[in-house]
Amino acid sequence: MKVAITGSTGFIGKHLTAFLKNKGVEVQAIMREHFLPDQKLKLISLLNGCDAVINLAGASINCRWTKANKQIIKDSRVKTTRILVQAINELATKPEVLLSISAVGIYTNKEVWSERSGTYDKSFLANVCLEWEAEAKKVSSDVRLVIPRLGVVLGKDGGAFPKMFLPFRLFAGGRIASGNQGFSWIHIDDLLNIFWTVINTKKIKGIIHCTAPQMCDNILFTYTLANIIHRPALFHIPSFIFKMIYGESASLITNGQKVFPYKLLNYGYLFQYPEIKTALKNLCY
Template sequence: MRIAISGNSGFIGRHLTEFLSVGGNVVVPLKHSMFRSRSDEKLRQALTGCNVVINLAGATINQRWTRKAKRKILNSRIHTTRRLVSIINGMEVKPEVFISASAVGIYPDKGIYSESSTSEGTGFLADVCIRWEDEAQKLSRDIRLVIARFGVVLAKDGGALPKMLLPFRFFVGGKIASGKQGFSWIHIEDVLHAIQFIIDHKDLSGIVNLVAPQPLTNRAFTKVTAEVMHRPAWLTIPRKVFQYVYGEGAEVVTKGQQAYPARLLSAGYIFRYSDIRLALYSFMM
């Protein structure tokens, strides 16, 4: 199978490229230079003959949200998705499936939400997700579209987890602010196998939550992390600390959503890591 990936040099993209390549697929990287070019020719050539297109491109949200940074976070997702959809729609021989990333940040920050929910959150992150998904929805109806709403992807070599574990290593771990904010997570191995599952299951389309079936709060995650690492977790890190460092971007850690992977479970996907304790132990080995 021939699979094109945008955002292939990112944290998830690197893992996915290796995983799919080892599985015998030909992975076609959609490089930044292709999107910077005014011409669509190189992108069109790269997409030609691909059975699957996976759209992961987007600037990191883990930064101080200046006006410039917010513009980059939004535009890097909107423009990439818009361009891919436009090119694919105009192809004579189209890919079979287009998997476009989104995030559970689209949901409200109170309650637990499966894919059947039509509730939407408010604020910058929710707005980014809504507009991001709107661009993907413009895909031609004769192509299977899957919008993958990612939770926090846990891995020991990248993403949020190494930074989250660091305070515990120095015996200064603790909950963030009230600790009541949602924390929807997924092990990197389940990300990879779930995407392969989506590719293989041709009846799976629409919104799919890429999260473990154990939505947590920050307080619950902190408690388990402290137990697994044999460290105390008596501190409370005030919201103001993150606001000072990240400005408005502090909401990435001071707010959160709880999502449930109903679509994956009903389709028969079996999670390798459905419990946070087992997931954390896997990174300690």
């Protein structure tokens, strides 16, 4: 089996590359330079013969959302996916499946959403997700399209967790804003296994939620982590502090969605880390 990956140098991409190679899969990295206008034929050549394509490309959203940064965030997802899909559509023999990621930030922070229901937010991030997914949906009908909407991906060596863990190690942990904002998350090990399951399960298609089944909010995360590492969680950081520091992007911390992985459970996927307590125990020790 041969799998092409965009965003292979990122946190998820590095883990996925190692995971697939361990399965005996040939991994074809698609780099940023392959999306330049004069690299079209090279991109098509790299995709040729691939059984699956996994689109992880996207600049970090963990920055202050200036006008310039917003454009980078959007273009690195929307334009990159557009070019990738155009290249796939030109292949004589197309991959069996395209996994093109998105995010649960597409939803409002009200209620609990499954793939069967959901109200989309009107925020910058939600609009990026909508445009991002729209480009993926332009792929040929000969290709099985799966759009995993990711929650916060938790891993020891990258992503959000090391930054979230640090204040607790320094005895400065505590809830953020009201603490009631949703915190939909997934352990990196589960995410990799989900991707592998999707590649090998032809009946899985369309939107899937890559989030653990336990509903979690900031309060549950905060006090579970504090209890596991035997640290206090006495602090309360009001939302206006984050808004002063990060501006609009503070919403990543002070708002959050509660998302349920109905499809994955329906297809029989068994989570290795279904609850935040088991996940944090693994990540902390």
